[in-house]
Amino acid sequence: MxxxxxxxxxxxxxxxxxxxxxxxxxxxxxxxxxxxxxxxxxxxxxxxxxxxxxxxTAGHIHQRLTPDPAILAELLRAPRDRALVTALMHDLIRRISADRAGYLAMLEMRLEATRRPELRAQLTGTIRDELEANIAYHLDEGLPGGRETVVVLYLAMTGLILEHLTLPEVLGADGLPALIDTIVERIVPAG
Structure with a gap:
C-alpha cells in the first residue's frame, strides 16, 4: 500500500x-x-x-468535523453558563454548514452501516466514544447540566442538523439561530 x-x-x-x-x-x-x-x-x-x-473515510470525516482549537479556546473564555452552550451549538451549526459534504457523507456512512456489520461496529464505537468524550468535556468544563443534558442536546442538534442539511426549506435558514437558542434554553438548565 x-x-x-x-x-x-x-x-x-x-x-x-x-x-x-x-x-x-x-x-x-x-x-x-x-x-x-x-x-x-x-x-x-x-x-x-x-x-x-x-x-x-469514516475516520477522516470525524477529523474534518472536529472543532477548530483556536475558535474553541476563544469561545471558552466566556462564563460556564447556558449562553456558552448556546454559542457552542451555534459554532457546531457553523462548522457543519461549512463542511456540508462532510456531514452528508457521515449520514451516508450511517445508512451504509445498516448493511455492513463491520462498518456498523466501527461507527457505533466511534460515535459512542465521541458522545462520551462530549459528555466528559461538558462536565469537566463545568457547563450547566449533566450527562442527560448532553445526550438530549446531542439528539436535538442531530435532528436539527439533519433537517438543515437535507431539507433546509422545511425550517428555513432565517429561523435557524432562534431554533438553536430555543433548543438550548429548553434543554440546558439556567445555572
Missing amino acids: AQNPARRTALADAAIEVLAREGARGLTFRAVDVQAGVPNGTASNYFANRDQLLHQ
Missing part, C-alpha cells in the same frame, strides 16, 4: 465528496480517482478494498 499521507488525505477528502454527492453506492475507486483528479488506480494503491476505503 502506498504511504504518502498527503495523497491519502486527498483521496479521503475525495471519497467524502463522492459519498455526499452520490451516496455509498457511488463510492468506487474510479469515482474517488476522478474526484481527486489523480490517475486511475491511485485509490486502489492506497486502500486494499472498498471496506478499507469506507473505514478510513
